[in-house]
Amino acid sequence: MTELQVILMKYDFWSRSLKLIYSDGSGAIYTSVPEFIHQNMQRCENKMAFVQKYLEYDLQFQKISLL
Known part of the structure; x- marks a missing residue:
């Protein structure tokens, strides 16, 4: 799995x-x-790590999932 x-x-x-x-x-x-x-x-190299660190676990951002 990639x-x-x-x-x-x-x-x-x-x-x-x-x-x-x-x-x-x-x-x-x-x-x-x-x-x-x-x-x-x-500017960051690993955008997925940035998402996990700064967006997914921050309560001030609402996430709407797209499938």
């Missing part, structure tokens, strides 16, 4: 939402994401 990776990332400045598409075809939309989080994620 490791899950972020293959597409799109940030909407006006709604402060971050849309992520993963290598298995699934995706997620995180809401109320500050722009600096998106900018930091763009």
Whole structure:
């Protein structure tokens, strides 16, 4: 089994939402994401580790799963 990776990332400045598409075809939309989080994620090498560390376990971001 291959490791899950972020293959597409799109940030909407006006709604402060971050849309992520993963290598298995699934995706997620995180809401109320500050722009600096998106900018930091763009700079990091392992985007999946960033998602797990800063988005998945932070209660201020709401996650909407896309299948």
